[in-house]
Amino acid sequence: xxxxxxxxxxxxxxxxxxxxxxxxxxxxxxxxxxxxxxxxxxxxxxxxxxxxxxxxxxxxxxxxxxxxxxxxxxxxxxxxxxxxxxxxxxxxxxxxxxxxxxxxxxxxxxxxxxxxxxxxxxxxxxxxxxxxxxxxxxxxxxxxxxxxxxxxxxxxxxxxxxxxxxxxxxxxxxxxxxxxxxxxxxxxxxxxxxxxxxxxxxxxxxxxxxxxxxxxxxxxxxxxxxxxxxxxxxxxxxxxxxxxxxxxxxxxxxxxxxxxxxxxxxxxxxxxxxxxxxxxxxxxxxxxxxxxxxxxxxxxxxxxxxxxxxxxxxxxxxxxxxxxxxxxxxxxxxxxxxxxxxxxxxxxxxxxxxxxxxxxxxxxxxxxxxxx
Numbered sequence: 001x002x003x004x005x006x007x008x009x010x011x012x013x014x015x016x017x018x019x020x021x022x023x024x025x026x027x028x029x030x031x032x033x034x035x036x037x038x039x040x041x042x043x044x045x046x047x048x049x050x051x052x053x054x055x056x057x058x059x060x061x062x063x064x065x066x067x068x069x070x071x072x073x074x075x076x077x078x079x080x081x082x083x084x085x086x087x088x089x090x091x092x093x094x095x096x097x098x099x100x101x102x103x104x105x106x107x108x109x110x111x112x113x114x115x116x117x118x119x120x121x122x123x124x125x126x127x128x129x130x131x132x133x134x135x136x137x138x139x140x141x142x143x144x145x146x147x148x149x150x151x152x153x154x155x156x157x158x159x160x161x162x163x164x165x166x167x168x169x170x171x172x173x174x175x176x177x178x179x180x181x182x183x184x185x186x187x188x189x190x191x192x193x194x195x196x197x198x199x200x201x202x203x204x205x206x207x208x209x210x211x212x213x214x215x216x217x218x219x220x221x222x223x224x225x226x227x228x229x230x231x232x233x234x235x236x237x238x239x240x241x242x243x244x245x246x247x248x249x250x251x252x253x254x255x256x257x258x259x260x261x262x263x264x265x266x267x268x269x270x271x272x273x274x275x276x277x278x279x280x281x282x283x284x285x286x287x288x289x290x291x292x293x294x295x296x297x298x299x300x301x302x303x304x305x306x307x308x309x310x311x312x313x314x315x316x317x318x319x320x321x322x323x324x325x326x327x328x329x330x331x332x333x334x335x336x337x338x339x340x341x342x343x344x345x346x347x348x349x350x351x352x353x354x355x356x357x358x359x360x361x362x363x364x365x366x367x368x369x370x371x372x
Contacts, residue, residue, distance in 0.1 A: 028192075028212055030267060031266050049100045050359060052359045053358035058080055061352065062075040062350040062351065062359045063338050072108075074130055075089055076088055084126055114158065117165045119167065128182065133187070139217075140160060141158070153202070174201065183198070184234040185236045185286075194215065196210050198236070206227075208247065226270065231251060233249065234284040243263075243266050245267060248287060250280065257277075259275055278299070279303045293317040305331075308326065308329055310325065335352055337350070
């Protein structure tokens with residue numbers, strides 16, 4: 001076979017494979033899952049289950065990993081953020097009657113362990129924000145850096161085993177060497193059982209986006225939240241019904257405000273990011289849908305104490321808020337909250353404290369929200 005004919009044959013094969021892949025993939029369904037919140041019953045409960053301070057350095061950006069036998073709180077820890085000694089640590093919580101039994105804090109994902117299982121192989125210099133991959137049991141999404149700082153980070157899909165990572169690959173999110181993407185907030189579930197990942201791009205034209213994933217974990221679609229004139233990052237997305245959702249965003253440029261974007265078509269399109277009336281010291285927020293138009297938020301919204309952490313409630317889909325409970329004073333240095341609801345109906349809240357020196361976690365129920 002001549003060279004031109006061989007090239008033509010390969011080109012035809014490539015086209016055929018692409019057509020087959022498009023035909024095989026089902027069209028994405030753009031309807032959010034309308035899972036009703038399962039309110040926890042009983043008397044009001046608010047329990048502090050973790051109050052951890054790192055022996056040295058920093059412990060920051062905690063996340064919650066839920067499971068059938070309890071939950072875990074994970075965070076990154078090392079001498080300082082983005083340094084070459086940062087690993088992911090974890091504490092596992094299992095039910096013990098009416099209480100929670102906690103394991104000792106321990107390394108969960110190490111730089112060397114992750115680097116060894118990457119396909120293709122790559123060096124992992126430092127680790128950052130890591131969250132649960134809710135679309136695949138035993139998987140995480142971890143912010144991994146091979147060169148430079150956060151602006152050169154990639155999102156790694158990590159399969160965990162009993163002793164740590166057993167396989168990992170980078171999500172294909174950018175043609176720019178597939179760099180500068182990070183994660184922070186929990187995933188979103190769709191009516192067809194698929195999931196989407198809130199992510200953000202941090203190099204140059206900073207922006208937030210919703211990443212739709214296929215059943216094999218591959219990226220199927222990416223929808224951006226328009227943010228002209230503002231560096232809106234770390235989207236916290238809250239679906240309100242099968243079509244509507246609201247995203248709360250941090251401004252990387254420190255405008256002093258929390259920013260917001262809306263969708264009414266299941267995330268296919270998003271309104272331009274606009275400033276809200278809520279004060280915010282360039283810090284991410286956590287939010288949880290409570291049913292109907294009710295949303296709970298944990299945020300740094302105090303103009304007099306940028307590190308004070310408060311719980312707020314909205315009854316109109318995030319259009320307005322009223323303070324509900326002061327969680328930490330400004331002197332506590334509390335930031336980076338995350339909220340998750342367990343299958344039992346209880347709610348877990350975690351955040352860093354002491355200017356990134358430690359991690360706290362609380363478990364409470366809906367009854368506490370009614371009387372606190």
